Amino acid sequence: MAQRVVLHIGPRKTATTYLQRVLQSLVRSGDIPADLYPIRTRGRVDHNHVPGLIDLVRSAGEIGLQDDAWTQQDGSDATSLLRAVTEARGDVILSAEAMSVLRPSGVRAVVDALAPAPVDVVITARALDRVLPSSWQQHMRNGNFEAYDAYLALRTEERESCIYETELARAFWRAYRYPDLVRRWQDVARSVSLVTIPTGSADPAETWRRFRAAAAIDALPAEPPTIPDDRANVSLTGAETYAIYGLNLVARAAGHGRREVRAWHRALIRDGWTDRADRGPRLGLPADIRSNAQAWSTEDLADLRTCSVAVHGDLDDLACSTDGDPGVPSPDAVAAAAGAALTRLLGADSAASDED
Numbered sequence: 001m002a003q004r005v006v007l008h009i010g011p012r013k014t015a016t017t018y019l020q021r022v023l024q025s026l027v028r029s030g031d032i033p034a035d036l037y038p039i040r041t042r043g044r045v046d047h048n049h050v051p052g053l054i055d056l057v058r059s060a061g062e063i064g065l066q067d068d069a070w071t072q073q074d075g076s077d078a079t080s081l082l083r084a085v086t087e088a089r090g091d092v093i094l095s096a097e098a099m100s101v102l103r104p105s106g107v108r109a110v111v112d113a114l115a116p117a118p119v120d121v122v123i124t125a126r127a128l129d130r131v132l133p134s135s136w137q138q139h140m141r142n143g144n145f146e147a148y149d150a151y152l153a154l155r156t157e158e159r160e161s162c163i164y165e166t167e168l169a170r171a172f173w174r175a176y177r178y179p180d181l182v183r184r185w186q187d188v189a190r191s192v193s194l195v196t197i198p199t200g201s202a203d204p205a206e207t208w209r210r211f212r213a214a215a216a217i218d219a220l221p222a223e224p225p226t227i228p229d230d231r232a233n234v235s236l237t238g239a240e241t242y243a244i245y246g247l248n249l250v251a252r253a254a255g256h257g258r259r260e261v262r263a264w265h266r267a268l269i270r271d272g273w274t275d276r277a278d279r280g281p282r283l284g285l286p287a288d289i290r291s292n293a294q295a296w297s298t299e300d301l302a303d304l305r306t307c308s309v310a311v312h313g314d315l316d317d318l319a320c321s322t323d324g325d326p327g328v329p330s331p332d333a334v335a336a337a338a339g340a341a342l343t344r345l346l347g348a349d350s351a352a353s354d355e356d
Contacts, residue, residue: 002088002117006215007110009185010097011175013134014124015197015207017233020048020095022208022224032219037093038084042077052081053096056113062106063098064169078113085114091217092117101171104184111188118190122214124207125178126197128293128300129320133283135172137241141265143258145248148328152289159296178318179303186309194304196313199321210312238283238329239337240273246338272341280333284325294320 010016023037024047039045041052055078057063085092099110100123111119126134136151155172157163164170164177175181178194186192193214198206208224236244244265251261273279285293297320304315329337 002085002090002092004091005085005114005117005119006091006093006122006217007099007114007119007189008093008095008122008124008211008215009099010095010124011100011131011181012097012138013131014097014126015204016095016097016124017047018204018207018227019124019211021227023047023093023095025225025227026221029225031221031225033090035084035088036091036217036219037095038081038088041080041084048096049081049094050096050098052077053094053110054098056081057099057102057106057109060106060109062102062109062168064101064171082113085117091219093215093217100175100181102184103165103168103174104187107184107188119188120216121185121189121192122195122211123178123181123185123192124195124197124211125318127199127318127320128176128297129285129290131176132285132289132293133238133325134235137236137283140241140244140248141236141262143248143252143261143265145245145252148242148245148283149286152286156289156292159292178300179307182304182307182309186307191310193310193312196311196315196317198313199317214310214312234269234274235282236269236273237280237337238326239280239333240269241283242329242334243338243341244268246334267345268341272344273337276340280329280337282325283329284327286327290320290327294322 008016008019023032024039024045026032027034027037027039028045034040038049039047041049051073054063055073055075058073059075059078081094085094099106102110132152132155136146136148139146139151158170158173159177162173164173173180174184182192182194195207195210195214204227205224209222212220212222247264247268248261251264252258284290297318301315301318304318
């Protein structure tokens with residue numbers, strides 16, 4: 001049985017994919033033992049443990065999922081992951097950002113399933129003015145088509161009503177109200193550490209260094225391997241995100257499935273945008289929501305300082321910027337992003353036709 005489980009629970013949009021890709025790369029290169037970060041529990045190579053842990057909490061009725069998500073699971077993913085923990089002889093790191101949305105009963109189900117190994121939880125956290133736009137961006141990349149203003153309005157209503165405390169599907173603030181997240185896992189796990197994501201354009205390796213300190217595993221190297229942007233979940237600009245929103249609206253109305261639409265997204269990002277010289281600014285927050293986010297951030301930071309949680313980094317990293325990125329892109333910027341992608345994609349099709 002594993003001597004200890006370091007459970008990284010994200011949330012999403014807090015450098016989770018970057019950290020998972022670093023750990024996966026270290027296993028594949030042989031720089032850390034394969035049982036330290038299991039990546040082959042399902043007959044394929046994974047970069048995280050979302051499938052196994054979702055399978056575990058899904059069977060216990062502890063996570064709200066969209067109707068077409070993870071429909072093929074039958075318990076075997078959870079069984080395989082738990083077997084990897086049982087067969088390990090040292091520390092094991094598991095990483096699954098979906099675990100950040102669990103209610104107390106779901107938290108208990110996960111820790112109980114990993115017993116008798118003690119569980120030390122690592123939370124990665126980013127400022128709300130970065131999380132809110134990035135979360136809608138990810139919502140679009142998952143094939144959804146909820147307008148940005150409606151998405152932000154719903155987050156405001158949920159924060160004010162605290163409905164997320166009881167309704168399984170209202171999960172955003174269970175993940176991003178950091179003091180509550182810390183306490184929910186402190187009630188059950190052996191320890192909880194908080195890693196703040198550096199603000200600005202800081203070296204991504206600093207996030208790794210903070211995570212390594214929180215994990216407290218000597219086998220992890222002091223410096224991470226370089227992870228290409230397209231492996232670390234490349235961020236989109238505001239205009240690109242709106243272009244994908246438009247694609248989702250049309251494609252889903254026409255009956256195209258989520259998996260098919262997400263494949264189109266990958267082609268757009270890979271072939272239409274990543275090499276574009278001037279992609280534009282990130283998506284920001286409208287002024288009214290920015291003021292809300294600043295108030296929420298101030299409240300949560302004050303509460304966090306009362307938590308007995310080990311912090312790796314600086315809590316001030318979680319403070320919202322007073323200026324930040326522009327709110328929503330102009331119609332011209334969205335048109336330029338869509339036009340750039342279409343030009344490249346149609347140009348590639350034309351070149352292929354000429355070769356035929």
